[in-house]
Amino acid sequence: MAKPISMLLVILLSLTAFAAGVARADGPKYKRTVESYIVPDVVLVDQDGGRVTLRKLLDSDKPVIVEFIFGTCTTICPILSAGYANLQRNLGADTRKVLLVSVTIDPENDTPRVMSEYLKRYKAKPGWDFLTGTRADIDEVMRAFNAYVPNKMSHRPLTFIRATEDGRWVRINGLMSTSEFMEECRKAGIR
C-alpha cells in the first residue's frame, strides 16, 4: 500500500515543484573555446581490464567526448557523469554512435572494478568507457588536454567535445545543464 501512495505523491510533488519555478533562465556559466590537441600515445586500462591505446581509441569517425573524473569524487564528477548518462538516454538505441570517454585522475584508486561499478551506478550503456593507467600516463593525458592537476582534489570541470569534421576539440570549462550539454553536442554534429 505504502509504495503506490508514495509514487503518486512523488508525481504530485514533482508537478508542484516545477510549478514553483525550479528551472531558472540563467545564461551559460561555462567558458567555451576551440582547441587543437595531440592525443598522447599511451596504453590505458578500461573498466573491463582491457588495454586500450588511447590514440587509436580516439582516432575514430565518431564524435568523441572526453572528461576527467575520479570514482570517489563527491562534487564535480557526479554532475559530469549524470550529463553523460542523460546524453546516452537521448541518443536512442545506438549509444555507440558517440564515444564517451571518462579518464580517471585518481589512477591508484580507480581500478577496473571501481570503474565498472561507477559506470553501473550511472547506468552507462555501450559507448561509454572509463579509463585508468599509470600515474605517468594519466599525467601525460591531462597535460595533452591542458587539464593537468597535480592532485585530484584540485580538479576542474572540463569537457572536451570533438566533432567528426575538422578534428578540433571544443573545450568547455564549467558545469553545463543537460540542455546546454545537448546544445554543445548538437553544435558539434552529434544528433
Place this chain on the structure above:
Amino acid sequence: MKTILSGMLRPSRIACTLWSAALLLFLSASSQAAGPFIPGGVQDDAGLLRMGERMYIEGILPSGEPMLAVVKGDIEVEGTAFTCASCHLRSGLGAVEGGVITPPTNGKTLFQPLKAYYKYVEVKSAPPRRPAYTDETLAELLRAGVDPAGNALGDVMPRYLLDDRDMAVLIRYLKSLSSELSPGATDESIRLGTVISEDVSPEFRDAMLAHIEKFVNDKNKQAGISPYRMQARRQSSYLTLSLAKWILKGPPETWRAQLEEYNRNEPVFALAGGITTGEWKPVHDFCEENHIPCLFPITDFPVVSETGWYTLYQSKGYYQEGESAARFLNGADEALKGGTVVQVVRDTREGRALSAGFEKTWLEMGHARPATVMLKPGEGLSGDFLKGLQAGEKPATVMLWDGPEAVTALKSFASSDNMPGMVFVASGYLGKSLYMLDEKAREFTYITYPFRLPEDEEKKKVYIPLVKGAEFHGDALTVMKRTYAVIPLLTRTLLEMKGNYYRDNFLDVIGMMMDMDMAPLYERLSFGPGQRYASKGCYIVQLTKGPKPVLVKKSGWVIH
C-alpha cells in the same frame, strides 16, 4: 483537481482511495516526524534515524526505492547516484572541492540563524543571512531549492522529489546530524587513544609512541599561547590534546571487552597509530560499531573490506602484495608467463593474506583459479612437487607465499631440472633472509616490495624530526617511520576541522585531503571520499647478482 487526475489516470476504485489518501497527506504538509507517519511500520526514533541515515547516505527511501531528484535545472537523477552525503559528506559539514562549495547541512547549522561573518568575525550589526530553518521551510528548500530568506540555491543542489512522510524522516535525521560534539571532544580539547597489545616488544611500542606522544606534548605547549583566541581556535592551536594508552592483555578474543571497558571509562575522540602482534580485526570491529575513527594502525593484517568506514589503514598489508603480484603477472609479456599458476602457501597469517590478495585479483582478471598447495608450519617442499611444476610446454609460475624457509626452497628450485618460469615472493615475509637468496634463483625470483626502494628513500630525504632520547634501528625504525605518517595527517585534519569536532567530520576532512607524497617509506599516501587504504600499490623487484645484491625495479608502481 481530483476529477482531472481521475480522468488522466483512469484509476480503479482502490486507486481512487489511494489518491484521496495521497491528497490528504499532500495537503497536510505540516505533519512531521512526531506525527502519524510510521514508514515501514517503524515506530521508534532510532528506527526513524536509521531510515533517515539511509536516505542521507545511500539515497534510498524507506520504501527501498531510490530517491528522485533534478540537478542543474533539468538533469534527472536518482538519489543513489546523488546522495546527500556524496556532497555534504557524512558529517553534513559540507566541503569545498574543484571550485564547488557545499554548505553545511548538519542539525546545529540548519536550525539556528546563519550569522553574517566578515573574515571569520561575526558581524552583529548585520541581519542573519537566513533565519533558522523550521521543518516546513527546510522541506521547501529540499523540494524547490529556496531558503526562508528567499535565496535560491545553486542549481548543482538537487531538488528532491520527496513526499511528506519521507521528508519528515530525512528532516528528523538532519536534526540529529552533527548536532553535538562527539565523545572525547570539547570546544577546546580532544582525547586521543592508541591501542597496544601487551606482547608487543618495548622497542616497537616506544617506536610507535615516540612521535604521537611528542605531537601531543608539542600541541599542548602551543595551546593558549596565542592571544587571539578566536583565530587560535580556528587554527586548532588553542586545542589541548590528551592521549590514552589502551593496553590489551591476553588473547585477541578478549580484546573487544577490554576496548569497550576502556571506552566506557574514558571515551576517546579517535585512535591514532596503535600496534598489536596479532590481527587488527578486533580493534577494527570495535571502531566500526562505536563509530570511532582509527588513523594508521601499524599492522600488516588490516581488515580488507569495501564497506569499512572508521579505520584508515596505510595499506592492505600482505593482501595488497598478493594483489600486486596478480596485476603484474596479468600485464607481463606472454613470453614470461608460465603455463600454469601454482600457489605454494605457508599456512600462516602472512601466507593466507598474500594468497587471498593474489587469488581474488587473479580471478577478477578472468583467469582460472590457481592450483594451491598449503604447507603446514615446518613442512618442507618435496622433490615430487618440483617435478610436478613442469606442466605442458611451459614451466609453471609459482607464487611462493612463504617466510625465510622459501630461501631454501628457491635454492632447490634453482638446481632442479624442473625450474619454474617465474617465482614470486613477498619481501616482508622473507625479511632479512631475502638478501641470502641463491644467485641462480635471483634470475627467476620476483619480489613484491610495498615501500620506496632503500636508495630512493635516501634520495627522497623525508624530514622526520628527532625525538629526544629516542633512537630506533632496524624494524623498530620502520615502525617509527610508519607511525610518523600519522603526524602530518593529524595536524592538517585538526586544523581543517575548524572546531567542528565530530568524528564523521574527522573522516570527511581526511577524505578531502591532498595526497601526501612526502611521507616516509610510502611513495604516496592518498585518500579520497570513502577511500580507506592510503598506499595502493607495490613494486615488483629483483635482486642483482654478486655478493652484495641490491633491489632493482622490474615494474613501475603496480596499481592495475
